[in-house]
Amino acid sequence: MLEKRRPLPVKEAIERVMKRVTHLSNETVPLEEAYGRILAEPIRASHHVPPFDRSPYDGFAVRSSDTKGASGESRLSFRVIDHIGAGAVSEHTVGEREAVRIMTGAPMPEGADAVVMLEQTVINKNTFTIRKPFEPLENVSLKGEDAKEGEIIVEAGTFIHPGVVAVLATFGYANVTVAKKPVVGLLATGTELVDVSEPLEPGKIRNSNGPMIAAQLARMGIDCRLLGSLPDDEDACFELVKKAVEECDAVITTGGVSVGDFDFLPAVYARLGADVLFNKVQMRPGSVTTVAHVNETFLFGLSGNPSACFVGFELFARPALLALMGNDKPYLPYEKAILDADFTKPNPFNRFIRAVYTSTRSGARIRPAGFNKSNSVTSIARGNAFIVLPGGTRGFQKGDEVDVLIIGSEEGVSSWELN
Numbered sequence: 410m411l412e413k414r415r416p417l418p419v420k421e422a423i424e425r426v427m428k429r430v431t432h433l434s435n436e437t438v439p440l441e442e443a444y445g446r447i448l449a450e451p452i453r454a455s456h457h458v459p460p461f462d463r464s465p466y467d468g469f470a471v472r473s474s475d476t477k478g479a480s481g482e483s484r485l486s487f488r489v490i491d492h493i494g495a496g497a498v499s500e501h502t503v504g505e506r507e508a509v510r511i512m513t514g515a516p517m518p519e520g521a522d523a524v525v526m527l528e529q530t531v532i533n534k535n536t537f538t539i540r541k542p543f544e545p546l547e548n549v550s551l552k553g554e555d556a557k558e559g560e561i562i563v564e565a566g567t568f569i570h571p572g573v574v575a576v577l578a579t580f581g582y583a584n585v586t587v588a589k590k591p592v593v594g595l596l597a598t599g600t601e602l603v604d605v606s607e608p609l610e611p612g613k614i615r616n617s618n619g620p621m622i623a624a625q626l627a628r629m630g631i632d633c634r635l636l637g638s639l640p641d642d643e644d645a646c647f648e649l650v651k652k653a654v655e656e657c658d659a660v661i662t663t664g665g666v667s668v669g670d671f672d673f674l675p676a677v678y679a680r681l682g683a684d685v686l687f688n689k690v691q692m693r694p695g696s697v698t699t700v701a702h703v704n705e706t707f708l709f710g711l712s713g714n715p716s717a718c719f720v721g722f723e724l725f726a727r728p729a730l731l732a733l734m735g736n737d738k739p740y741l742p743y744e745k746a747i748l749d750a751d752f753t754k755p756n757p758f759n760r761f762i763r764a765v766y767t768s769t770r771s772g773a774r775i776r777p778a779g780f781n782k783s784n785s786v787t788s789i790a791r792g793n794a795f796i797v798l799p800g801g802t803r804g805f806q807k808g809d810e811v812d813v814l815i816i817g818s819e820e821g822v823s824s825w826e827l828n
């Protein structure tokens with residue numbers, strides 16, 4: 410008699426996984442390698458930004474008090490006593506009706522408290538005139554207006570995107586403390602599998618899940634150890650997974666998690682003494698997704714069906730692997746969109762339908778990306794999002810507003826508020 414699997418609600422299944430996450434240790438990398446990593450320590454401003462009062466324009470630094478009364482009828486004249494570009498510091502103090510010709514980014518000279526843009530002047534040799542008065546600090550970029558020394562600019566746990574790289578460089582972080590990347594082993598199981606370069610034979614198919622998962626990992630900045638593919642052989646699977654568990658923070662397998670006579674992953678988990686967090690989820694596709702945990706290592710048993718495999722990775726492996734690195738936004742970002750197709754047949758399970766998300770002038774729309782079955786590979790290629798249809802007794806009609814998960818973004822969100 411087959412063991413009856415108890416399908417867990419998706420939310421609970423994700424929670425079970427996330428509860429097992431412990432942070433990996435940190436390492437230091439040169440700034441050039443920091444993009445895509447997770448910041449392990451907050452970035453604190455090591456100085457004010459800007460570090461000095463500076464000119465935001467190419468023009469002339471003057472004393473605002475000297476500009477009082479300037480008008481079109483009564484232009485006021487200034488004498489240029491120095492000329493500086495960004496990087497230079499004037500040694501002059503600006504006196505009455507004097508000016509320093511100054512370029513964008515150069516520090517304000519002593520005495521001056523306003524900048525006249527080049528376009529606001531009429532220049533004549535070493536002098537220029539203006540036709541309007543300037544307020545104190547007009548056109549001055551103030552020391553510390555962007556960041557104050559000591560302020561935390563970016564919190565630990567943040568994905569290092571190009572803007573974060575800019576801040577790291579600003580504050581002199583030539584080396585950056587980041588979370589170590591998880592070591593992830595990847596194994597495809599299935600006697601039917603042949604490699605991408607091999608010809609098809611009767612009963613065989615090419616292993617698409619392996620390369621797909623490797624690419625899903627690469628998109629998250631995580632490399633994987635390719636453990637190749639194995640036939641449906643319990644002992645061979647057990648030996649390989651056992652070895653991988655010792656070396657990896659997570660082992661991802663595809664296939665062999667259902668109830669078939671050649672689905673050996675459940676037996677492998679049992680022989681490993683792994684704690685199976687769940688082996689059935691209230692979702693389609695990917696209902697047989699299994700997650701287990703042994704000796705601090707995650708075992709993600711993804712379904713062999715390509716769409717189910719893809720969804721299982723994005724819903725469970727992705728947030729867990731990001732959270733292992735301390736990423737504070739491990740969940741796929743989500744949106745609302747108007748459905749462009751009918752799903753009238755109610756389904757007791759939540760559905761994650763591979764879909765095409767487009768934003769239009771009248772709002773976001775979403776349509777299925779094609780053949781909508783667990784075993785579809787083409788809809789994964791055509792889609793950029795999931796339509797999330799909550800399970801229950803109702804169907805969904807064209808025109809309904811639905812939740813959408815966006816796939817492939819650099820940054821996620823810290824939690825979901827989905828229906």
Ligand SMILES: Nc1nc2c(c(=O)[nH]1)N[C@H]1C(S)=C(S)[C@@H](COP(=O)(O)OP(=O)(O)OC[C@H]3O[C@@H](n4cnc5c(N)ncnc54)[C@H](O)[C@@H]3O)O[C@H]1N2
Binds near residue numbers: 597667695714
């Ligand atoms: N009696 C039942 N049968 C099935 C159930 C069930 O509950 N009762 N669940 C179905 C569901 S849902 C899914 S999903 C699949 C899951 O199967 P497995 O995870 O055990 O995967 P396999 O049996 O190994 O393969 C399924 C399918 O996927 C193809 N496959 C496998 N690996 C790859 C790969 N690397 N690249 C491309 N395609 C792959 C494989 O050839 C099979 O066609 O079980 C249902 N059955």
Ligand code: MOO
Binds near residue numbers: 693696712717783784
């Ligand atoms: O696990 Mo299956 O993917 O529900 O289709």
Ligand SMILES: [Mg+2]
Binds near residue numbers: 664666667668671713
């Ligand atoms: Mg199977």
